Amino acid sequence: MIAASQSRAEKGDANDTRQTIQRLAQLRAQKAKLLGFDSYAAYSLGDQMAKTPAAALKLLTDTVPAATAKARSEVAEMQKVIDAQQAGSKTGGFKLAASDWDFYAEQVCKAKYDLDESQIKPYFxxxxxxxxxxxxxxxxxxxxxxxxxxxxxxxxxxxxxxxxxxxxxxxxxxxxxxxxxxxxxxxxxxxxxxxxxxxxxxxxxxxxxxxxxxxxxxxxxxxxxxxxxxxxxxxxxxxxxxxxxxxxxxxxxxxxxxxxxxxxxxxxxxxxxxxxxxxxxxAKHYQTGAAMPAELVEKIKKARTFNQGYATTEYLSAALLDLAWHTQQADASPR
Known part of the structure; x- marks a missing residue:
């Protein structure tokens, strides 16, 4: 299912968007060149806080090591769950795949924090x-x-x-x-x-x-x-x-x-x-006015940082890809 979703716009049919995307990137690069910029990214960032593609790229690449390290630790936690569940199985264990992430992340979150929304909502x-x-x-x-x-x-x-x-x-x-x-x-x-x-x-x-x-x-x-x-x-x-x-x-x-x-x-x-x-x-109970118990408060705090390695690397990969598309030259072959 995840493979079908990822390839839904590249099947060579009327809904294939690859050539359209390439053409858009080329036209944007040509527009930037006509206006005197090295790339569309340079044109787009000129009046933004980042100012230059190099500055934007540095921010992203500086974030990569910490984000990927956190994501790898999240993978390791989920793999432990898989291995424990598959122990003694006739089919043996398996390695975590991208399509497994949400399912096993939820299991790890529940095991680590046991955060029950029905206990929390009365305070909000x-x-x-x-x-x-x-x-x-x-x-x-x-x-x-x-x-x-x-x-x-x-x-x-x-x-x-x-x-x-x-x-x-x-x-x-x-x-x-x-x-x-x-x-x-x-x-x-x-x-x-x-x-x-x-x-x-x-x-x-x-x-x-x-x-x-x-x-x-x-x-x-x-x-x-x-x-x-x-x-x-x-x-x-x-x-x-x-x-x-x-x-x-x-x-x-x-x-x-x-x-x-x-x-x-x-x-x-x-x-x-x-x-x-x-x-x-x-954060007061809507019926009693009582403050939320410290145990629940602590669970909320910890759960807020859960799975942030994955979330951050997802944002980074999209941003880096966007920057790569828009730093190509007007006469460059699509990458």
């Missing part, structure tokens, strides 16, 4: 996480405050609107939440604006966060996984980026920044989800 009730976690961190860090507005119309009744006030009490933005999954809704999570900050007209930002959490039954609480909690903090980092914007020209307002910078505010804000002070403020 959505509204409490938002107000006593996401908003609390922003209040502590930046001195801003939030007030729910029920008089502002929304495109769905499940949405909520909050007016955001700066340290001096002046209104600076509106923040909309649209957290529940719907059949008509795209998957994933994102931030966007109804109105971006504009120094020319004085427009204040109207920012929204969208997620796809499961809507609870009537009268029941919306309980989240820690991944969901992290997503809320992440997307609110983008929202803060949009709300804190104070520029003259709307073309550079909010998240209209370099692509290799735009995820920084969100990833920075994501950090506060696991900050001990912030975590203790929101």
């Amino acid at each position: 009730e959505l509204d409490n996480v938002l107000k006593n976690g996401v908003f609390y961190a922003a209040i502590e860090l930046y001195g801003i405050t939030f007030k729910e507005r029920t008089d502002i119309p929304t495109y769905n009744p499940d949405m909520k609107v909050y007016e955001v006030f700066d340290q001096d009490g002046t209104s600076m933005a509106l923040f909309y939440t649209d957290y529940y999954k719907r059949d008509s809704k795209s998957g994933g999570a994102w931030m966007d604006v109804f109105v971006g900050q504009d120094g020319l007209t004085g427009a204040k930002p109207l920012v929204y966060n969208v997620c796809n959490f499961t809507k609870p039954a009537p009268g029941q609480p919306a309980l989240l996984s820690f991944d969901d909690v992290t997503t809320m903090f992440h997307e609110f980092g983008h929202a803060l980026h949009g709300m804190f914007s104070k520029v003259k020209y709307p073309s550079i307002a909010g998240t209209s920044t370099s692509r290799d910078f735009v995820e920084f505010p969100s990833q920075f804000n994501e950090h506060w989800a696991s900050d001990p002070k912030v975590f203790a403020h929101y």
Whole structure:
């Protein structure tokens, strides 16, 4: 199945994309050459934080040794599970393959951390996480405050609107939440604006966060996984980026920044989800108000770093391949 998936666009039929990809890379290289750049990567990175393909490549290659070492240790752990399960088997053992990774990674994770989502979720009730976690961190860090507005119309009744006030009490933005999954809704999570900050007209930002959490039954609480909690903090980092914007020209307002910078505010804000002070403020049982037991907190911390060798090498391989495609010369043969 994994082989079929990996080769689905290279079967020599109408859906084969190899020549199209090669042509795209060549055209991009030609465009860069016409504009005076050595490669499309040089053209693309010129106004980014990395500035040059060499700098981007160095960042990636510097990360490779640690990531691959971690991935190899993860392989060894999974191989131990396979060997133990196959001991005495008539067919004998086998070596871990790429297609086996997710299955055995889950087994190792369960054996090492025994992390039961049903035990964790009662401590992450959505509204409490938002107000006593996401908003609390922003209040502590930046001195801003939030007030729910029920008089502002929304495109769905499940949405909520909050007016955001700066340290001096002046209104600076509106923040909309649209957290529940719907059949008509795209998957994933994102931030966007109804109105971006504009120094020319004085427009204040109207920012929204969208997620796809499961809507609870009537009268029941919306309980989240820690991944969901992290997503809320992440997307609110983008929202803060949009709300804190104070520029003259709307073309550079909010998240209209370099692509290799735009995820920084969100990833920075994501950090506060696991900050001990912030975590203790929101990780409370929705029925009793009790803090999460230290044992569960420790399991969450350890599980967050599980399988990161694999995840990092996956990102690195994609980035290195992308860089290789886009550093070729306009007249070079496709590699």
